[in-house]
Amino acid sequence: MTMGNPCAIIGVGQTAYKTRRLDVSMAGLLREAAVRALEDAELTWNDIDAVVIGKAPDLFEGVMMPEAYLADALGATGKPIMRVHTAGSVGGSTANVAASLIQSGVHDRVLTLAWEKQSESNATWALTVNSPFSTSLVVGAGGYFAPHIRAYMRRSGAPDHIGTLVAVKDRQNALKNPYAHLKIPGISREMVESTPMLWEPIRYLETCPSSDGACAMVLASEDAARKAPGRPAWVHGTAMRSEPIFFAGRDTVNPQGGKDCAADVYRQAGISDPRRELDCAEVYVPFSWYEPMWLENLGFCGEGEGWKLTEAGATALDGDIPWNPSGGVLSSNPIGASGMIRFAEAALQVRGRAGDHQVDGARRALGHAYGGGAQFFAMWIVGSDKP
Numbered sequence: 001m002t003m004g005n006p007c008a009i010i011g012v013g014q015t016a017y018k019t020r021r022l023d024v025s026m027a028g029l030l031r032e033a034a035v036r037a038l039e040d041a042e043l044t045w046n047d048i049d050a051v052v053i054g055k056a057p058d059l060f061e062g063v064m065m066p067e068a069y070l071a072d073a074l075g076a077t078g079k080p081i082m083r084v085h086t087a088g089s090v091g092g093s094t095a096n097v098a099a100s101l102i103q104s105g106v107h108d109r110v111l112t113l114a115w116e117k118q119s120e121s122n123a124t125w126a127l128t129v130n131s132p133f134s135t136s137l138v139v140g141a142g143g144y145f146a147p148h149i150r151a152y153m154r155r156s157g158a159p160d161h162i163g164t165l166v167a168v169k170d171r172q173n174a175l176k177n178p179y180a181h182l183k184i185p186g187i188s189r190e191m192v193e194s195t196p197m198l199w200e201p202i203r204y205l206e207t208c209p210s211s212d213g214a215c216a217m218v219l220a221s222e223d224a225a226r227k228a229p230g231r232p233a234w235v236h237g238t239a240m241r242s243e244p245i246f247f248a249g250r251d252t253v254n255p256q257g258g259k260d261c262a263a264d265v266y267r268q269a270g271i272s273d274p275r276r277e278l279d280c281a282e283v284y285v286p287f288s289w290y291e292p293m294w295l296e297n298l299g300f301c302g303e304g305e306g307w308k309l310t311e312a313g314a315t316a317l318d319g320d321i322p323w324n325p326s327g328g329v330l331s332s333n334p335i336g337a338s339g340m341i342r343f344a345e346a347a348l349q350v351r352g353r354a355g356d357h358q359v360d361g362a363r364r365a366l367g368h369a370y371g372g373g374a375q376f377f378a379m380w381i382v383g384s385d386k387p
């Protein structure tokens with residue numbers, strides 16, 4: 001894939017992430033994020049050429065095809081609106097599709113938005129029952145991913161406490177993020193280790209919560225970015241890959257789709273050593289053990305070495321390659337929005353707008369999302385300089 005015209009992120013809007021946003025309807029939740037993104041860009045609905053939205057499967061909320069009635073709430077009446085769908089990675093894929101509308105020269109300003117209002121229903125239940133003609137995921141996403149984590153531990157020889165370290169680090173970061181769902185003062189290894197085992201080896205405090213929330217961005221052409229009030233983030237590369245959930249020889253611990261996606265986005269951004277050349281990363285880690293697993297899949301280290309980076313503190317806010325300074329998916333997981341939050345947080349970092357969880361001097365950052373049975377991948381690299 002080639003990059004096309006330059007694309008900038010000129011506005012970011014997030015809602016607070018919470019267990020239940022009973023104060024707003026689904027439309028109200030979306031509008032909150034969209035209006036904040038427009039305010040950040042000092043624009044109104046009239047300035048937007050098209051809207052690209054995404055959310056995870058409708059069964060997660062029990063609301064079918066919500067896009068059919070949301071055009072009004074999103075200021076999209078009379079404008080093109082499209083929905084993207086790639087399971088949990090959808091927030092990332094949605095941003096990439098929106099970026100492609102700028103890069104191709106079709107539009108100048110695109111509003112992109114992703115959300116989940118899990119309190120409308122119960123996504124863990126939705127991922128537990130057998131749909132007709134499909135294999136059961138056992139008990140929620142945790143039930144599906146736990147055996148892959150066990151396989152990783154066996155293959156890499158990682159000691160048991162690595163997952164605990166990630167859980168503590170990400171929740172400590174979340175204390176610095178005003179939007180984060182889980183705020184656990186005094187979070188410690190002892191606290192994590194004392195919580196019940198949900199899906200062995202995943203403990204209660206090693207899993208993400210179920211959140212309501214939405215995230216929006218305004219993407220702009222070079223011309224439109226020049227007129228924007230603040231410092232933009234520039235897209236240096238976008239990539240997506242998919243693979244079937246089952247095939248002979250599939251490596252569920254270190255999926256080929258993720259490796260290929262990373263290689264593609266690094267090539268576009270001219271990156272050969274991500275640990276050295278990136279300043280921080282927002283990576284989709286819903287269960288703590290996915291940090292060392294994705295460190296390897298994304299080429300930040302060799303196979304079997306990811307847990308050593310985590311253990312050495314390399315991914316901490318003051319480490320050499322901070323991962324999830326915002327607190328990540330472990331601290332807030334409105335599933336459909338979570339990929340876009342990663343992408344938006346990467347953009348905030350290189351705009352110098354990440355507040356208390358800002359990584360000093362961040363100039364290049366990775367946003368990452370995965371979904372389905374670790375079979376859909378979406379990534380972007382953003383930077384403070386125009387590529």
Ligand SMILES: CC(=O)SCCNC(=O)CCNC(=O)[C@H](O)C(C)(C)COP(=O)(O)OP(=O)(O)OC[C@H]1O[C@@H](n2cnc3c(N)ncnc32)[C@H](O)[C@@H]1OP(=O)(O)O
Pocket residue numbers: 018019020088089124140141142181182204205206207208209210286333335338370371372
């Ligand atoms: C690609 C992907 O995204 S894969 C991941 C998909 N998502 C998941 O698998 C979700 C996993 N999490 C869950 O299923 C649930 O949150 C569980 C099982 C951990 C907890 O279930 P419940 O106790 O029913 O949680 P419920 O949502 O009702 O929240 C109850 C309280 O516990 C808190 N809570 C929920 N999960 C967690 C957690 N993992 N750690 C700490 N606190 C939590 C909530 O914030 C809430 O507190 P509040 O009332 O002060 O807001």
